[in-house]
Amino acid sequence: MDRNEALFQAAKKVIPGGVNSPVRAFGSVGGVPRFIHKAKDACVWDEDGNQYIDYVCSWGPAIVGHAHPEVVDAVREAALGGLSFGAPTEGEVRIAEEIVKLMPSVEQLRLVSSGTEATMSAIRLARGYTGRDNIIKFEGCYHGHSDSLLVKAGSGLLTFGHPSSAGVPEDFTRHTLVLPYNDVAALTQTFAEQGDSIACVIVEPIAGNMNMVQASTEFVRALRSLTEAHGAVLIYDEVMTGFRVALGGAQALHGVTPDLTTMGKVIGGGMPMAAFGGRADIMACISPLGGVYQAGTLSGNPLAVAAGLKTLEIIQRPGFYETLTARTQELCKGLKAAAEELELPFSAQGVGGMFGFYFMNDLPHSFVDMQRNNTEHFKLFFHGMLRRGVAFAPSGFEASFMSAAHTSEHIADTLGTAADVFTEMVRG
Ligand SMILES: *Cc1c(COP(=O)(O)O)cnc(C)c1O
Numbered sequence: 001m002d003r004n005e006a007l008f009q010a011a012k013k014v015i016p017g018g019v020n021s022p023v024r025a026f027g028s029v030g031g032v033p034r035f036i037h038k039a040k041d042a043c044v045w046d047e048d049g050n051q052y053i054d055y056v057c058s059w060g061p062a063i064v065g066h067a068h069p070e071v072v073d074a075v076r077e078a079a080l081g082g083l084s085f086g087a088p089t090e091g092e093v094r095i096a097e098e099i100v101k102l103m104p105s106v107e108q109l110r111l112v113s114s115g116t117e118a119t120m121s122a123i124r125l126a127r128g129y130t131g132r133d134n135i136i137k138f139e140g141c142y143h144g145h146s147d148s149l150l151v152k153a154g155s156g157l158l159t160f161g162h163p164s165s166a167g168v169p170e171d172f173t174r175h176t177l178v179l180p181y182n183d184v185a186a187l188t189q190t191f192a193e194q195g196d197s198i199a200c201v202i203v204e205p206i207a208g209n210m211n212m213v214q215a216s217t218e219f220v221r222a223l224r225s226l227t228e229a230h231g232a233v234l235i236y237d238e239v240m241t242g243f244r245v246a247l248g249g250a251q252a253l254h255g256v257t258p259d260l261t262t263m264g265k266v267i268g269g270g271m272p273m274a275a276f277g278g279r280a281d282i283m284a285c286i287s288p289l290g291g292v293y294q295a296g297t298l299s300g301n302p303l304a305v306a307a308g309l310k311t312l313e314i315i316q317r318p319g320f321y322e323t324l325t326a327r328t329q330e331l332c333k334g335l336k337a338a339a340e341e342l343e344l345p346f347s348a349q350g351v352g353g354m355f356g357f358y359f360m361n362d363l364p365h366s367f368v369d370m371q372r373n374n375t376e377h378f379k380l381f382f383h384g385m386l387r388r389g390v391a392f393a394p395s396g397f398e399a400s401f402m403s404a405a406h407t408s409e410h411i412a413d414t415l416g417t418a419a420d421v422f423t424e425m426v427r428g
Pocket of ligand 1: 144
């Protein structure tokens with residue numbers, strides 16, 4: 001038995017399913033998860049010494065590449081000064097200033113330790129600010145695992161959602177409406193019928209948790225105008241897209257100013273950190289200024305802040321997003337061309353350092369569209385690539401990520417490998 005297998009067996013004895021976050025268990029693709037021993041630049045190494053070109057990038061944070069020497073130095077230096085104080089620090093001020101500068105819709109923000117905390121707090125804030133209870137989310141969007149957001153669509157439109165997890169009382173999801181992504185008519189109808197009861201709409205502006213699905217211009221415009229007309233708070237959940245699809249997030253690409261924005265992943269540079277922020281008049285409702293309670297023992301942790309600040313510095317260097325985008329496009333185009341040559345149904349798209357690929361001929365616009373993704377093809381592709389040293393996320397319903405450490409050679413390697421795997425898939 002190799003070390004990956006042995007560790008998985010040992011892990012399953014003491015950790016449910018052997019993992020600390022479910023998708024890591026390879027449940028939807030089968031097989032043994034690779035236990036990662038170390039990571040550097042564009043690659044990760046498993047416990048058996050196998051090397052992989054990595055397109056998971058820690059699910060997004062590793063945008064400057066793994067173990068970037070400047071980020072590691074910043075964390076090391078911070079650690080020597082103490083791991084946590086539970087008191088305000090200069091670093092927190094500096095990173096907040098930096099985020100406010102880069103995300104124009106964010107006038108004030110608060111740091112937290114996970115994306116789940118950020119979205120949960122933003123929703124509580126929106127409810128506190130509006131004095132309303134109902135919220136709207138979209139099918140296929142993931143906003144962390146707080147109770148009121150673990151909701152799946154009901155059987156018809158305009159019905160309130162049902163819990164998508166055991167342990168979440170129906171009562172807790174009574175106030176969450178679930179609508180189809182990119183469906184302007186459903187959104188318009190919902191606001192027409194119950195707009196005055198809606199505290200907020202939370203949306204992934206480029207969805208990355210049902211593979212990658214882009215919001216249409218009409219959808220984005222409707223989100224902004226309907227929330228504004230009905231006094232509801234528009235929350236852009238940019239935990240994944242923030243600093244990932246562009247320096248100013250998806251909102252910069254959309255030209256939309258949301259009322260609140262949640263961030264995570266990239267802003268922690270690989271350390272546990274996230275944030276929510278937005279209009280100063282809404283943020284003023286948070287304790288200690290206002291009546292909406294929110295707190296965290298490790299919020300603004302000095303090591304996480306150091307990693308985040310250095311990461312935000314690196315991504316502002318000239319040409320950073322141009323190169324990142326070029327690499328992503330190179331890979332997407334190459335994959336499409338290789339599949340086309342074999343007449344394998346396939347499509348792909350990328351924005352900035354985020355991309356999606358699908359074993360179907362067209363691009364998806366909703367969760368329903370995504371159901372046509374050929375999951376058998378995905379499994380074959382995933383394992384074929386992994387065996388040959390290229391790691392993608394272990395599910396056909398996840399986005400993929402590029403880092404600045406991925407070179408043209410890495411892309412060429414990946415494309416050569418993909419051509420082999422596609423051929424194997426087609427010939428059987
Ligand atoms: C990852 C993610 C979250 C949850 O963040 P965690 O740090 O895993 O709690 C929330 N929203 C979106 C859009 C995400 O991609």
